[in-house]
Every structure is written in C-alpha cells, then in structure tokens.
Amino acid sequence: xxxxxxxxxxxxxxxxxxxxxxxxxxxxxxxxxxxxxxxxxxxxxxxxxxxxxxxxxxxxxxxxxxxxxxxxxxxxxxxxxxxxxxxxxxxxxxxxxxxxxxxxxxxxxxxxxxxxxxxxxxxxxxxxxxxxxxxxxxxxxxxxxxxxxxxxxxxxxxxxxxxxxxxxxxxxxxxxxxxxxxxxxxxxxxxxxxxxxxxxxxxxxxxxxxxxxxx
Amino acid sequence: xxxxxxxxxxxxxxxxxxxxxxxxxxxxxxxxxxxxxxxxxxxxxxxxxxxxxxxxxxxxxxxxxxxxxxxxxxxxxxxxxxxxxxxxxxxxxxxxxxxxxxxxxxxxxxxxxxxxxxxxxxxxxxxxxxxxxxxxxxxxxxxxxxxxxxxxxxxxxxxxxxxxxxxxxxxxxxxxxxxxxxxxxxxxxxxxxxxxxxxxxxxxxxxxxxxxxxxxxxxxxxx
Numbered sequence: 001x002x003x004x005x006x007x008x009x010x011x012x013x014x015x016x017x018x019x020x021x022x023x024x025x026x027x028x029x030x031x032x033x034x035x036x037x038x039x040x041x042x043x044x045x046x047x048x049x050x051x052x053x054x055x056x057x058x059x060x061x062x063x064x065x066x067x068x069x070x071x072x073x074x075x076x077x078x079x080x081x082x083x084x085x086x087x088x089x090x091x092x093x094x095x096x097x098x099x100x101x102x103x104x105x106x107x108x109x110x111x112x113x114x115x116x117x118x119x120x121x122x123x124x125x126x127x128x129x130x131x132x133x134x135x136x137x138x139x140x141x142x143x144x145x146x147x148x149x150x151x152x153x154x155x156x157x158x159x160x161x162x163x164x165x166x167x168x169x170x171x172x173x174x175x176x177x178x179x180x181x182x183x184x185x186x187x188x189x190x191x192x193x194x195x196x197x198x199x200x201x202x203x204x205x206x207x208x209x210x211x212x213x214x215x
Numbered sequence: 216x217x218x219x220x221x222x223x224x225x226x227x228x229x230x231x232x233x234x235x236x237x238x239x240x241x242x243x244x245x246x247x248x249x250x251x252x253x254x255x256x257x258x259x260x261x262x263x264x265x266x267x268x269x270x271x272x273x274x275x276x277x278x279x280x281x282x283x284x285x286x287x288x289x290x291x292x293x294x295x296x297x298x299x300x301x302x303x304x305x306x307x308x309x310x311x312x313x314x315x316x317x318x319x320x321x322x323x324x325x326x327x328x329x330x331x332x333x334x335x336x337x338x339x340x341x342x343x344x345x346x347x348x349x350x351x352x353x354x355x356x357x358x359x360x361x362x363x364x365x366x367x368x369x370x371x372x373x374x375x376x377x378x379x380x381x382x383x384x385x386x387x388x389x390x391x392x393x394x395x396x397x398x399x400x401x402x403x404x405x406x407x408x409x410x411x412x413x414x415x416x417x418x419x420x421x422x423x424x425x426x427x428x429x430x431x432x433x434x435x436x437x438x
Contacts, residue, residue: 115265116283116288116289119355120351122301131289
C-alpha cells in the first residue's frame with residue numbers, strides 16, 4: 001500500500017509538467033488556429049495557410065517535436081529547454097487541427113451573417129470579433145474539447161526527448177520495480193481525470209454561452 | 216435618389232440582369248415583381264453592394280438599409296443588441312449609446328415587440344423576427360430601404376401586419392424598393408411596380424393610377 005502511495009506521489013509530480021505542456025499548447029494552438037482560419041478569407045494568404053495545414057497534418061508529431069528540440073538549436077543557435085520545445089511543437093501541431101475546426105465552423109454559418117454585418121456598416125475586425133467568432137465558437141465547442149483532450153494525450157510524446165511527464169515517470173517506476181501494471185494504471189487514472197476535467201470545463205463553457213436556437 | 220443605368224450581370228454565362236435601367240425619386244415606393252430567378256434579389260443586392268455587376272452603373276444619393284429575406288438577425292445577440300450593435304460601434308460616449316438604446320426601444324415599441332427586447336431571435340415567431348429585422352435596418356437611418364421578399368414564409372395575417380408596418384415606414388418619407396413575387400402585396404404598398412423577367416424589365420406600371428395592376432402584371436407573367 002505504501003508503495004502505491006509513493007508511486008502516486010512520484011507520478012503526480014509529473015502532472016504539473018503535463019498540464020503546462022497542455023495549457024501552453026492550447027494557448028498557441030488556439031491563437032494560431034483562429035488566425036489561420038480567418039486568414040483563409042484573405043486571398044493572398046490561402047496558399048500559405050493550406051501549405052501549413054498540409055505539412056503539419058501530413059508529418060508525425062514525434063518528428064516535429066524532434067526537429068524543434070534537436071535541430072532548431074543547431075540552425076538558429078538558441079537552445080530550447082524541454083518545456084519550451086514541447087509547448088511550441090504541440091502548439092504548432094494543434095494550430096493546424098484547430099484551424100480546420102474553426103474553418104468548418106465558419107463555413108457552417110449562413111453567408112447572410114457576413115452580409116448582414118456588411119449592410120450595418122460593421123468593419124471586418126468587429127464583424128469577426130463580435131458577430132462571426134462568437135457563433136463559431138459555440139458551434140465548434142465539442143470539436144474543440146476533443147482536440148484539447150487529444151492534445152493532452154499527445155503530450156506523452158515529450159518522453160521521447162526526455163521530458164519527465166506522468167507517462168515517463170510511470171515507465172521509470174515500472175523499470176525500477178519490474179512491475180508494469182500498477183504504475184501504468186496510476187498514469188492512466190491521472191490522464192483520465194485530467195481528460196474528464198477538460199470535458200467538465202467544456203460543458204460549463206457550453207452552458208454559459210448557450211442561447212436560443214438559430215433563427 | 217437612385218439611378219440605375221444599363222446594369223448587366225451574369226452568373227456562369229447566364230444573364231441575370233440584362234441592361235436594366237430606371238430611376239426612382241425621393242419617397243417613391245417601388246415594387247419589384249417577377250417570377251423566381253428573374254433577377255429581383257440580385258438587383259437589390261447589387262444596389263446594396265453585396266454583389267458586383269459586370270457593366271452599367273448604380274448611383275445612389277444617401278444611405279441604404281437592407282432587409283434580408285431570411286432576416287439574418289444575429290442569433291447570439293438579444294433583439295435590442297441586434298438593433299444597437301451597429302450604431303454603437305465607435306461611439307465611446309455613454310450618452311450616444313444611451314440615445315441609440317432609447318431610439319431602439321422606441322422603434323421596438325412602434326413595431327409592437329417592445330417586450331421582446333431582451334429575447335434572443337431564436338425564440339421569436341416569424342412575424343416578430345420580421346419586425347426585429349425591419350427595426351434593425353431602420354436603425355442605420357437609411358435614405359433608401361431595400362426589402363428582399365419581406366413576406367415570404369409569413370401567413371396571411373402576418374403579411375397584413377408587414378403591409379401596415381411598411382406603409383408606416385413609407386409615411387416617414389423613406390424611399391423603398393421591395394422585391395416580392397406576391398403581386399397583391401406589392402400593389403397594396405407600391406406607387407410603381409417594375410416587373411422583371413429573365414433579367415429584363417418586362418413592365419413598368421404606375422400602381423396608383425392603373426385600374427387593375429394585378430391583372431395587368433399577371434398578363435406579363437403569362438406572355
């Protein structure tokens with residue numbers, strides 16, 4: 001029993017790192033994702049956005065993470081710590097998926113919403129900020145929550161570059177104690193709780209921004 | 216007030232507007248009749264600059280307001296917010312915002328939906344949405360109000376209400392252009408009716424002087 005508790009504490013120390021990676025990834029992913037989806041409506045930016053989306057979605061995340069952690073320092077001469085490299089890699093990767101989610105949300109809105117804003121003399125900036133994006137966010141929230149949960153689970157790849165997250169710690173414990181089942185179960189429970197927390201927050205946000213059905 | 220000269224527009228090689236020219240003067244109420252696909256909505260959208268045209272010119276003195284066929288109220292804003300959002304943009308002074316709000320509330324009262332000010336559009340009936348949409352398009356103080364099929368999808372009683380509403384707007388001296396396929400509705404409200412067919416003006420009649428405008432227009436439909 002004492003062993004289980006000490007394993008829980010040891011694995012729990014990786015929670016902060018996992019959450020930092022996830023939060024950082026969400027912030028970069030969401031910001032870039034919104035920007036990329038809006039830039040799709042600017043004709044000269046379309047090839048750039050499509051290219052980004054295609055390359056990021058067409059290559060493995062583990063490769064992107066390795067490039068950022070191992071090759072970028074050699075190319076630009078800046079040494080990145082594990083957290084920064086992880087946040088950048090997960091954020092950039094997630095941005096391509098979030099941009100697609102936002103694009104589907106924007107395209108599902110009636111064209112008339114854009115036109116109504118135009119007839120009322122609302123400038124592009126305010127139209128996107130106050131008319132289009134609030135409606136889009138409401139429509140895509142379930143898909144966004146899915147993406148955030150996927151991002152949380154993908155952070156386990158940080159162990160490839162030696163990051164001490166929950167997953168990596170569970171492997172260390174397993175290797176030390178020649179006992180795989182218990183530490184992996186504890187890690188699984190931690191990830192499941194975090195995923196449920198994200199789902200709960202998503203539901204709360206959904207309730208908060210709900211309004212009567214579309215006209 | 217509004218001068219349309221030789222406007223042409225085609226989609227994928229099909230002519231939607233074919234050398235359309237006419238003028239309207241201030242306080243005129245012009246009905247645009249015609250079968251589906253005759254170019255009524257496209258013409259209104261060209262005037263509002265929601266669409267570009269291939270050739271010709273549209274000269275308009277003053278601001279235009281546009282009422283959409285499917286209302287296009289913003290579903291995440293309440294009725295009152297729908298009305299004041301546009302006019303409040305860029306107005307930092309609380310006084311200007313309050314006066315916009317008062318004007319919006321007065322307008323909702325005139326249209327008989329003042330109790331719906333805090334309601335979201337999703338829970339309004341068709342007629343109430345139409346009123347809210349009309350109020351929102353009037354909030355920009357338009358010199359010309361363009362209405363695209365204001366009675367489509369409404370029942371007879373609500374259509375009568377819309378006639379009254381639009382008539383009360385006419386009385387304020389607002390110039391109006393109303394596109395509709397409902398000839399009875401158009402003759403009730405318009406001073407002049409232009410009938411479009413295949414993008415061309417097929418008839419241009421004075422609805423007030425003409426003895427039986429509906430029958431006359433129906434003949435053009437049949438020809």
